[in-house]
Each structure stands twice: as C-alpha cells, then as structure tokens.
Amino acid sequence: MASTALFQAVRTLQSHGCFTNFGVQQENGNPTLRLVPKGFRADIGLSRRWSYCSRGRSIVVSQASTSQTSVFDPVLTPSNNKTVDSRKKSSEAAxxxxxxxxxxWNEKNxxxxxxDVPLTKKGVEEATEAGKRISNIPVDIIYTSALIRxxxxxxxxxxxxxxxxVPIIMHDESEQAKSWSQIFSDETKKQCIPVVTAWQLNERMYGELQGLNKQxxxxxxxxxxxxxxxxxxxxxxxxxxxxxxCAQRAVAYFKEYIEPQLLAGKNVMIAAHGNSLRSIIMYLDKLTSQxxxxxxxSTGIPMLxxxxxxxxxxxxxxxxxxEAGVYAYTKNLAAYRQRLDEMFQ
Known part of the structure; x- marks a missing residue:
C-alpha cells in the first residue's frame, strides 16, 4: 500500500510539472523512487523523504518518525551541487x-x-556603529568566520x-546539532536571518607570530x-x-557559496577579518597582488x-x-528604504 500511495503522489507531482523523469529501484528490499525534478535531484523512498515544487521552486521536506517536519530552502543551503541556477541572474543584490x-589583542598590539579572542568595549561600539550605518540596507543571509570577534x-x-x-547561527556540524536547533514556528522563521559560519573566512594564520607583541x-x-x-x-x-x-581559501569559498546567493537575489552581509576581506575585495575589484x-x-567600517x-x-x-541620499544608490535600495520609512512611522 505504501508503494501505491507513493506512486500516486509522484503522478500528482508530475502532472504539475515538478518532475521530468522517475524510476524505481530496490534498496534493502524496499522500493525506492529516484526522481529527477527540473533543476534538482533527490531520492524519495519509504523513509518519507519527499521532494516537491512550489511556484517553480524545489523544496525538500524530511519527515521523521515522530511526525515532526522540517523544511530546507535550497537557496539558503550551500552545496556542491549549486542548487541556485546561476544562469538566472538577479537584477540586483546588496x-x-x-x-x-x-x-x-588588537588593543594589546x-x-x-x-x-579566538573577543571584542573590546571599543570593538563593541564599533560594531554597533557599523550596524547603524547599514540599518536601512536589506540583509537576507549573513556569513561570518568561525572566530568570535x-x-x-x-x-x-x-x-x-x-x-x-534576529540573526540565528546555523549549526550543521552534526545531525544532532541540526535536529536540536530546529525552529518549529513558520512565523518565527520569517523574523530570523540565517548566519553561516565558515573557517575559510578566518583571519590568515600567523603561525609562530601568534600571541607575540608586534613591536x-x-x-x-x-x-x-x-x-x-x-x-x-x-x-x-x-x-x-x-x-x-589566505586568498585561495577565502575566494574559493566566496565563489562556491556566497556568489550563488547573490545570483539568486539574496542580500548578503559578510563579517570577517582584515586579510580574508582584503582577499575577497581583490577578487571583487580585480586588484593585482601589488x-x-x-x-x-578599518575595524568596524562597512563597505557596500x-x-x-x-x-x-x-x-x-x-x-x-x-542621510537619505546615502542609500539611494539604486532603485531597489531606495524603494527598500521607502518601505521601511512607511513601516516604522
């Protein structure tokens, strides 16, 4: 009966244009359907892992045995498969x-x-001031290094x-970490911004100089x-x-994980370090090694x-x-600021 129900569900999805092909194979004695949706690949078996389309976008839903359901947005989940269609470039993103x-340790020279050392009181003030400068610019996803500062x-x-x-750090270091950090309110999810941490965005490793006084x-x-x-x-x-x-790892990460988000129209913030950000700016501005x-x-100064x-x-x-004119760099940012003004009057 499970197989019949599964086939009926797949036929319904295919009739809505979600799948271009599917086949059946046996795994441990259980029938498993291998489906090929438009622009996405997933395995669907009797473990109740389903893939479906919503308004032209593929979504993966995994249902556990306890009937709890979690939804993963492929646009916000980096992978080597690059689920974001790089051929469809967004008109604009920040x-x-x-x-x-x-x-x-900056303070101590x-x-x-x-x-991994934290901010000083001055560093806290610099970060807060940076936030004021970008308070009218949209942010959909944040990337940081793995370091606390x-x-x-x-x-x-x-x-x-x-x-x-609310910025929420995404924990994917283990299946348990992902499971324990789930949010079960759709309304709450709408009020959150995912924060992805990556060691590739760390400051460059100074080797035997680390901890030494510069002078x-x-x-x-x-x-x-x-x-x-x-x-x-x-x-x-x-x-x-x-x-x-440092540039080799930072730029490679930017190309593989962050640039596809921008292509998808996501507004991105990166909080990182002097050398990892210099490396990314070298790529963005096509600077030479000299x-x-x-x-x-400078610390705590945002760059747009x-x-x-x-x-x-x-x-x-x-x-x-x-200063209203600062944010009128593009029609999209100007419109976003106008919406904020209307929303919070």
Whole structure:
C-alpha cells in the first residue's frame, strides 16, 4: 500500500510539472523512487523523504518518525551541487563587508591570526556603529568566520537594523546539532536571518607570530623582515599563511557559496577579518597582488557593493542612517528604504 500511495503522489507531482523523469529501484528490499525534478535531484523512498515544487521552486521536506517536519530552502543551503541556477541572474543584490571591531589583542598590539579572542568595549561600539550605518540596507543571509570577534560584530550590528530580525547561527556540524536547533514556528522563521559560519573566512594564520607583541617582534627580527611577513603577498610568516594562501581559501569559498546567493537575489552581509576581506575585495575589484597589499581596512567600517548583471560595483561606506541620499544608490535600495520609512512611522 505504501508503494501505491507513493506512486500516486509522484503522478500528482508530475502532472504539475515538478518532475521530468522517475524510476524505481530496490534498496534493502524496499522500493525506492529516484526522481529527477527540473533543476534538482533527490531520492524519495519509504523513509518519507519527499521532494516537491512550489511556484517553480524545489523544496525538500524530511519527515521523521515522530511526525515532526522540517523544511530546507535550497537557496539558503550551500552545496556542491549549486542548487541556485546561476544562469538566472538577479537584477540586483546588496553585498555588505564588515571587518570585525577592535579585539582584545588588537588593543594589546599582539599578532592574533586564528586565535579566538573577543571584542573590546571599543570593538563593541564599533560594531554597533557599523550596524547603524547599514540599518536601512536589506540583509537576507549573513556569513561570518568561525572566530568570535567576527560573530560578535555581525550580531551587534544587526541589533541596530530597522527590520529587527534576529540573526540565528546555523549549526550543521552534526545531525544532532541540526535536529536540536530546529525552529518549529513558520512565523518565527520569517523574523530570523540565517548566519553561516565558515573557517575559510578566518583571519590568515600567523603561525609562530601568534600571541607575540608586534613591536617586540620587530625589535627581534628587524622591521623589514616583519613588514615583509605582514605586507607581502606570497611570503608567509614562520609556519603560517601568506596573503596568497589566505586568498585561495577565502575566494574559493566566496565563489562556491556566497556568489550563488547573490545570483539568486539574496542580500548578503559578510563579517570577517582584515586579510580574508582584503582577499575577497581583490577578487571583487580585480586588484593585482601589488594593489591588494596596500589595501587597508578599518575595524568596524562597512563597505557596500551592488551585485548587478553579474558584476560587482563598489558603493563605498554608508555614512549614517539619517542621510537619505546615502542609500539611494539604486532603485531597489531606495524603494527598500521607502518601505521601511512607511513601516516604522
């Protein structure tokens, strides 16, 4: 009976144009249907894993034995299959880059790299001020590094956003973590912004310099040697990463996971670090290896790009939320700001 019901469900879905082909195979004695929807692939078996279409978009629903249901949006779930159709480019999307606020080791003038230290009081204030600057710019998904100073910056910035949506860190490190962090209210989900953490966006690893005082290191090794480690493109510090090595992982992650979101029309914020963001800006602005080493990013200062027709256009840093003209970079952003004004009058 389960097989009959399954076939009837598939026939109904196929009649609505959701599937172009399907077949049957045996797995552990149970019939399993292998379906090929338009632009998406999924396996449907008697474990009650169903794939269906809604308004031209594929959605995967997994139903557990306890009858709890969770819905995964393929646009917000990065994968190597690139479920976002890169051929269909959105007309426009916003990309916000923010270097984290001052950290406790910034304050102490120590090499930090991948050591996980939090923000100072000044860093908290910088992150909050950054949030005020972007409070009228739409944000659909946030990416941060795996380090607390970047995550704190993203969270604090979003407390200032006029939409008042709650940033929620997505935990996918294990099936249990994903299961335990589910949200069971559709209304609550609408008021949340997913936050994806990725080690590929971490600061570059400074190797044996991490934890050393910068001035003392210059006195020990010489200013020229330390400057070469810090500012050259392809020379790493002892047992650490060069900017080139950092760029390889950061840009690869941006291309594979973040750029498809922009293509899908999602407005993205990235809170990360000086060198991982320099690497991404090098890609966005097509800078040379010589140009990028002279690029300096201040802590807590957001940078806005507009992604339009497959190209990135830098719009600088928003000045203040009270200056209406700052956000009128494009028709879409101007319209978004107008909606916010009407919503919160």
């Amino acid at each position: 990309l916000i880059l923010i270097r984290h606020g001052e950290s406790l 120590l090499f930090t790299g991948c050591v 970047a995550q704190m910056t993203a969270m604090l910035a979003m407390t200032q956003h006029r939409r008042k949506k 003392e290191t210059a006195d020990r090794y010489g200013k020229e040697q330390v400057h070469e480690w810090r500012r050259s493109y392809d020379i790493p510090p002892p047992n650490g990463e060069s900017l080139e090595m 140009e990028v080493i002279s690029l300096e990013l 790009y507009i992604f339009k027709e497959g190209k990135f256009v830098r719009r600088g840093s928003p000045v203040a939320p009270t």
